[in-house]
Amino acid sequence: MRVLITGAAGGVATxxxxxxxxxxxxxxxxxxxxxxxxGTDEVLTGSVTDAGVMAEACRDVDAVIHLGGHSRENSWAETLDVNINGSQVVLDAAQRAGVSRVVLASSNHAVGFRRVTEALPADSTPRPDTFYGVSKAAIEALGSLYHSRFGMDVICVRIGSCFERPPGVRGLSTWLSPDDAGRLFEACLTCPSPGYRVVWGVSANTRRIYSLAEAEALGYRPLDDAEKFAAEITDPAPTGDAARYVGGPFTTTPLGEPN
Structure with missing residues (x-):
């Protein structure tokens, strides 16, 4: 089995x-x-916005994990070019190459203006909090289109916060541990005939506000809990809109400014 990973030098891919x-x-x-x-890794250098590069990258590939793009807020022009147009180039190249499965990195910021509740469903309709969040909502829509038009299996993973340790108080609910990330993406690659799915990418956190049911239906079994880091986190708890909405402080930061 050959799996293409875009954005392979980035934080999540690493x-x-x-x-x-x-x-x-x-x-x-x-x-x-x-x-x-x-080991047997193959390396290609190029941008997801380059159709020729993507055509070569998708040759003889069984599945694509699309992590490429700007990972934080950026200008609208950059976000549109790399995150949205680039994702369409990836999906188009995969479809033309006969790739049967694509896993798309979405984000909690696609629904950043959803109210914080217990077990927020993974397929909640978009309420983005930033241009970055808009790009992730667009990626999900593109995935839906390519599934419906061409029958590709497409799984959109709304990643919370994937780091070695949870980033601050908010991360105690949003954290996806590296080991659980491996378990989740493995489930996305191996689940039989998933069709089109949207799932949350989070660990089994005590303070979790996201539903795990959709990811568990793929075979994901998270084993980690951010709570083990709680005593080490000393930053103040969010207040106001940052506490009220899923996107936290991203709901109040200026649009288009890198953060």
Whole structure:
């Protein structure tokens, strides 16, 4: 099995790569900066916005994990070009190459203006909090289109906060541990005939506000809990809109400014 990972030099991909390697699997790594390969890894350098690069990257590929793009807020022009147009280029190249499954990195910011509740469903309709959040809502819509038009299996993972440790108080609810990220993306790659799905990418956190039911239906079994880091986190709890909405402080930061 050959799996293409876009944005392979980025933070999430760097955590995922060692957790997705298997004796019978080749990881093809694509980024504008070449990541360091291991074992049977294949490395390509280029942008997800380049149709020629993506056509070559998708050749002889069984599945795509699309992590490429700006990972935080940016100008509208950059967000549109890289995150939205780039994702369409990825999906189009995958479809033309006959790739049957694409896993798209979405984000909690696609629904950042949803109220904080217990077990927020993974397929809640978009209420983005930033241009970045708009791009993730658009990616989900593109995934739905390519599934409906072409029958591709497409899974959109609304990632919370995927780091080695939860980033602050908000991260105690949004954290996706690196090991659980590996478990989740493995489930996305191996679940039989998922069709089109939207799932939350979070661990089994005590303070979790997101539903795990949709991801568990794919076979995901999270084992980690951000609560083990709670005593080490000393930043103040969010207040006002930052506490009221899923997007936290991203609901109040200026649009289009890197954060």
């Amino acid at each position: 955590l995922l790569r060692p957790r997705l390697r298997r004796p019978d699997r080749v990881l093809r790594l694509l980024d504008i900066t070449a990541p360091e390969p291991e």
